[in-house]
Amino acid sequence: MSSEDLKRQAAARALEAVSDGMRLGLGTGSTARHFVELLGDRVRGGLKVICVATSEATQAQAEGEGIPMSTLDETPELDLVVDGADELDEQLRLVKGGGGALLREKIVASASKRMIVIADDSKKVAVLGRFPLPVEVNPFGLEVTRRQIAAAAARCGCTGELTLRQRDGKPFVTDGGHYIIDCHFAVLPQPEALAAALVAIPGVVEHGLFIGLATGVVLAAPGGLVELGQV
Secondary structure: OOHHHHHHHHHHHHHHOOOOOOOEEEEEOHHHHHHHHHHHHHHHOOOEEEEEEEOOOHHHHHHHHHOOOOOOOOOOOEEEEEEEEEEOOOOOOEEEOOOOOOOHHHHHHHHHEEEEEEHHHHOOOOOOOOOOOEEOOOOOHHHHHHHHHHHHHHHOOOOOEEEEEEEEOOOOOOOOOOOOEHHHOOOOOOOOHHHHHOOOOOOOOEEEEOOOHHHHHHHHOOOOEEEEOOO
């Protein structure tokens, strides 16, 4: 079974948690796209939901599937958000932002009663850090912010290369108009301390550590689905 087949299997399991009348947050990324496709099938079959997207890309996909959409201002309290993750550990701490939507993803997750993460089992690690940690930053004073990120990370036991994310030879710009610095730390020995240190830096808009937000995880492995927490 291919990686995409496994992701779709995980998305189908998460869809079982959706019922009529729910207010849903729709995540961003390759695994979340499968969930949106499957949700579209259910909506065309009569399921009644209202959804909020975490990115312009997900918004466009959901509208194309005929899924009723709202905004977080119009629907500020959500029942469930389903999203992917770039990395996760046994304590359901996540690293997200590989797709560049971490700020909106975190805002939507914080507005939801539950968050189900769907991924293939390669995303589960013993210690966070293998995937570069994305940090969304204001373009103004970029070098000052980069230096402060490096210093704060070092105090939390993290060292490594900090690179400005590029696309087509130019800085990658998020939906919010910000840049992303990818932090290649390899190991995050103190995720909570690092999260607190990063958010205290004036030029940091948000970081990709999602701690205390996921309530359940569905991992698709070659041998079948593995569930962590409450799905």
